Amino acid sequence: MNKLWLIIQREYLTRVRRRSFILATLLTPLAFGLFFVVVYFIFSYEGNDARQIVIVDEGNILNRSISDDKNLYFKFVDTDLQVLLDNFEEMHYEGVVYLPKVHDVMDPNFTIHYYSNNKLTLDLEPRIRERVRKSLYQYKVDQLQLDPKALKALDIKVDIDPHSIKETENETGKLAGQIATIFGFMMGIVMYFTVFIYGMMVMRSVMEEKTSRIVEVMISSVRPFQLMMGKIIGVGAVGLTQVAIWAILIPLILIIVNLAFGIDPQQLEAANPTATQMDPAEAEAMFVQVMAEINRLNWWAMLPLFLLYFLGGYFMYASMFAAVGSAMGDDLGEGQALTLPITIPVLLAFYIMIAVVESPNSSLGVWSSLFPLFSPIVMPARLAFDPPVWQVVLSITFLLATSIFFVWLSGRIYRVGILMYGKKVSMRELGKWLFYRG
Amino acid sequence: MNILTLEDVVKQYDKHTAVDHVSFAVPEGSIFGLLGPNGAGKTSLIRIITTITRADSGKVFLGNEPLNSNHPSQIGYMPEERGLYKKMKVGDHLMYLAQLKGLRKKEAKAAIEVWFEKFDIQDWWNKKVQELSKGMQQKIQFISTVVHGPRLLILDEPFSGLDPINTNIIKDEIDLMHQQGISIIFSTHRMEQVEEICENIVLINKGRNILEGGVKAIKNQFKENLFEIAYVGQLPEINSSQATIVQNNGRELVVRIAEGSSSDALLRFLLDRGIHIRSFREILPSLNEIFIRQVEEKNQQTLVV
Numbered sequence: 239m240n241k242l243w244l245i246i247q248r249e250y251l252t253r254v255r256r257r258s259f260i261l262a263t264l265l266t267p268l269a270f271g272l273f274f275v276v277v278y279f280i281f282s283y284e285g286n287d288a289r290q291i292v293i294v295d296e297g298n299i300l301n302r303s304i305s306d307d308k309n310l311y312f313k314f315v316d317t318d319l320q321v322l323l324d325n326f327e328e329m330h331y332e333g334v335v336y337l338p339k340v341h342d343v344m345d346p347n348f349t350i351h352y353y354s355n356n357k358l359t360l361d362l363e364p365r366i367r368e369r370v371r372k373s374l375y376q377y378k379v380d381q382l383q384l385d386p387k388a389l390k391a392l393d394i395k396v397d398i399d400p401h402s403i404k405e406t407e408n409e410t411g412k413l414a415g416q417i418a419t420i421f422g423f424m425m426g427i428v429m430y431f432t433v434f435i436y437g438m439m440v441m442r443s444v445m446e447e448k449t450s451r452i453v454e455v456m457i458s459s460v461r462p463f464q465l466m467m468g469k470i471i472g473v474g475a476v477g478l479t480q481v482a483i484w485a486i487l488i489p490l491i492l493i494i495v496n497l498a499f500g501i502d503p504q505q506l507e508a509a510n511p512t513a514t515q516m517d518p519a520e521a522e523a524m525f526v527q528v529m530a531e532i533n534r535l536n537w538w539a540m541l542p543l544f545l546l547y548f549l550g551g552y553f554m555y556a557s558m559f560a561a562v563g564s565a566m567g568d569d570l571g572e573g574q575a576l577t578l579p580i581t582i583p584v585l586l587a588f589y590i591m592i593a594v595v596e597s598p599n600s601s602l603g604v605w606s607s608l609f610p611l612f613s614p615i616v617m618p619a620r621l622a623f624d625p626p627v628w629q630v631v632l633s634i635t636f637l638l639a640t641s642i643f644f645v646w647l648s649g650r651i652y653r654v655g656i657l658m659y660g661k662k663v664s665m666r667e668l669g670k671w672l673f674y675r676g
Numbered sequence: 677m678n679i680l681t682l683e684d685v686v687k688q689y690d691k692h693t694a695v696d697h698v699s700f701a702v703p704e705g706s707i708f709g710l711l712g713p714n715g716a717g718k719t720s721l722i723r724i725i726t727t728i729t730r731a732d733s734g735k736v737f738l739g740n741e742p743l744n745s746n747h748p749s750q751i752g753y754m755p756e757e758r759g760l761y762k763k764m765k766v767g768d769h770l771m772y773l774a775q776l777k778g779l780r781k782k783e784a785k786a787a788i789e790v791w792f793e794k795f796d797i798q799d800w801w802n803k804k805v806q807e808l809s810k811g812m813q814q815k816i817q818f819i820s821t822v823v824h825g826p827r828l829l830i831l832d833e834p835f836s837g838l839d840p841i842n843t844n845i846i847k848d849e850i851d852l853m854h855q856q857g858i859s860i861i862f863s864t865h866r867m868e869q870v871e872e873i874c875e876n877i878v879l880i881n882k883g884r885n886i887l888e889g890g891v892k893a894i895k896n897q898f899k900e901n902l903f904e905i906a907y908v909g910q911l912p913e914i915n916s917s918q919a920t921i922v923q924n925n926g927r928e929l930v931v932r933i934a935e936g937s938s939s940d941a942l943l944r945f946l947l948d949r950g951i952h953i954r955s956f957r958e959i960l961p962s963l964n965e966i967f968i969r970q971v972e973e974k975n976q977q978t979l980v981v
Contacts, residue, residue: 451759458753459776
């Protein structure tokens, strides 16, 4: 036990102290922040030059009033359009907007004309169109002598408020489905990457020990199983450390970016011209609702379960990677055939998880979240959808049992593999090693 | 008292028998040579002794106790293929290995410092292993093998890859430890080293123990009654019932004394004939010759069988 602890310590400390680890751990959140800043600037980019647009409004639809915008100024003139266009070069306008008279108030279509030497840009077009549409709406309301309140009443929105029949006290909110989907998906992805990245890390490190021949010195002091477990646990702790730091730093950096640049997601959306404008009050109501939904999720059950699935999945896959690493020489390419049987289930689980998030209670979802090779990635994605308790219990039981079995199995292969040199190893060979005596 | 006793040890891999009913004993405090050509099963034997693997059958005792998991802390093992964690600092590395051998932190630090002083490398503590030259790394490897003060030291080809200076340094250390009463097993296929250092040997070939005993006894066992005589004068005819001449260059003579005769008789015979004898020496076979002869003989036997 004491030796195992020493090994865990070394495996953990040497990795955590490594410059590459520190850089990756700190730079990843920074990269996230930078990404957001860049995205924000791309979306909010507007030409530097102030542009002036002349409006010829024949039917006085706009009633001589239109709001200016950042770097965009409007000016009404009564000059004849043809004169304006003839002298366009000298007047340095960005463009001319021509609004013809409204001939038929009942016609929902209305065409305005834009004259310019420059192309009508993607940011300019919706701004002009939206302004004209609003004014024209008001103009038509006046012309047709309609009641604005009655019109407002016609602007219908239908919400669906779902209720769970079984559990009356814990009513599912209407956003629950969407939020659960996002959370489930995120959890699935986190599981997928951690299993892969840290599992691979275990494999590489086993190979290194083998090729540098330190392993023979090591196992003259400790049992091979201790060495393997120490490594798996140590690297797993490195993984947890990294994920924990990211879980704190990434939101923190996003908040800092937010404060420093005044970026918030709503503004991002507003800056995006194709997005529908959202009423700030409505957005806030939505935010409150989202938070309420997030709070409603059963975190006290979910967090420990996540940890269990992480540990189960990690130990299962990392031990397999360790076994494969022990069988390989220093040639990574040669090992491809051996890593394939491990990577395929991980990849399959990932794709199943994507499908299962769409329909969490499908038979695919149920069966794959019971199957231990898939469950560490699929079940966390289902957890937000309140799967039946028996399924969770069964799935965890299977996973932990399989995990222990695989650790044992890998230990048997590992203890033979690390001492085997210059031999090309096949899956069959690995199978034989299982039955070697101590 | 024997520090190590092997009784009828067998180890099989697949269909290949690496160790085939081997028995021998290492007297406490001796330097013991474990000899054999490449692939004879030396490493398999060592792995059993160092508890890396277990024998399929047979018994191994360290002192009086059957080998168990507490014993690695009493054994120091330097494998033929050396290896260290390249990116670790020398001091941390030695601390790690010493603690794995059961030393407490303070003990480990003190022991390492003693060795650093001995080799005059106090400023290496914070260097990374990969910054050291190969010879320097070997020194560290050696320290890591002995730092926990083992009762039994197992050195597998300890001088391979060492330059003459470092070879001598390690040799001196081995001598020193021998004087302190530590038992040392020396595994090698280079016989000249064994003759110099070892007191007892066991010769392994194809997994079998084919020769065992004290170096002197073995040499006597395999002597061919060859004598080298340096002389001045006219050599008389030597009767073949007395001895046969193997080689003669006019100043030095190599003869094989015939059975039933003796070196004393030959010497007297030559002196009587007025030959001036400058030196008279028995030629004992080198271990190398015995080794080669034994290995070839056994191989031939197995061919015939």
